[in-house]
Amino acid sequence: MFFLCPLYSQINKAIYSVSINNKEDIDKTSPFNSYYKIAQENSNQFTFHLIFSKDSSDFFINDNLELEYHSFRMVKAFSRYQGFVRKTKNKTFIEKEIDNKTYILEEKTVYNWTLTTETKKIGSYNCYKATAEKTIKNKIIVPITAWYCPEIAYQFGPNGYGNLPGLIVELQIDNVIYGLKSINFDDNTIKFKEIDFEKIISQDKYDEIIKEKMKFILDE
Amino acid sequence: MKKMIFSAVALVAFSFAGMANEIVEKKVEEASTERDCIAEAKAAIKYMQFLGADEADVLYVAQIVRASCEASK
Numbered sequence: 001m002f003f004l005c006p007l008y009s010q011i012n013k014a015i016y017s018v019s020i021n022n023k024e025d026i027d028k029t030s031p032f033n034s035y036y037k038i039a040q041e042n043s044n045q046f047t048f049h050l051i052f053s054k055d056s057s058d059f060f061i062n063d064n065l066e067l068e069y070h071s072f073r074m075v076k077a078f079s080r081y082q083g084f085v086r087k088t089k090n091k092t093f094i095e096k097e098i099d100n101k102t103y104i105l106e107e108k109t110v111y112n113w114t115l116t117t118e119t120k121k122i123g124s125y126n127c128y129k130a131t132a133e134k135t136i137k138n139k140i141i142v143p144i145t146a147w148y149c150p151e152i153a154y155q156f157g158p159n160g161y162g163n164l165p166g167l168i169v170e171l172q173i174d175n176v177i178y179g180l181k182s183i184n185f186d187d188n189t190i191k192f193k194e195i196d197f198e199k200i201i202s203q204d205k206y207d208e209i210i211k212e213k214m215k216f217i218l219d220e
Numbered sequence: 221m222k223k224m225i226f227s228a229v230a231l232v233a234f235s236f237a238g239m240a241n242e243i244v245e246k247k248v249e250e251a252s253t254e255r256d257c258i259a260e261a262k263a264a265i266k267y268m269q270f271l272g273a274d275e276a277d278v279l280y281v282a283q284i285v286r287a288s289c290e291a292s293k
Contacts, residue, residue, distance in 0.1 A: 032267045077277035210275045217282045
């Protein structure tokens, strides 16, 4: 087994909250809207952590053990959270957990950011707006808006987003908004997670696993 | 496995139905209004995917929708 754990002197931690807003084009008669409502009502009970250095970041949901499992899953599902994300300058790895088994995928999506001159003061930081789009599997185009702060010269952000000239302090993925709650610089008690890259699988293999599990549920 | 469970439940229902014509008639009536659990699971998958849920969460919801639908039959 080999592990990869970045070792850098200055490690920082940003804590984000998430807000799951109403979505205009949602089917208002859907029987599954109750799940969405659970996520909306409980999202304020969760925080997301970004551990970052100059060269690497870890992003993950902070489990709220006081909340029942179903509510946790709904917040996770509707906050566009992909799983634990390790991001370096050139590569992004996402940990996926299915039926208590962990898989690591290399994210190949490249975001073509459009940098604008629009600014916003977030806390004490002067931030700039950048926009991009993400196409998800079923061909749905999702608009992305990031507010990044060049004053915090790190190229990371929530949910694996980044590669901008400053930390993303606010990220909007369609109707979901991640906002910076607090930031702690140079904390030597913070550590990057050890990642077992023996669990890495190809996207095709992962898709196959998902397909098989779907078939089982749908009796196909 | 679910297919087997579902078949077993159907077989038991059929055996009881065979005991009396009245029950058979009732079962036929019930069958016509029976929920389509596969269709419900498919609709849940579509809903979750539309809202950008991760595949693992899509599977989780599809499973609970299917299971709660089967349990209600």
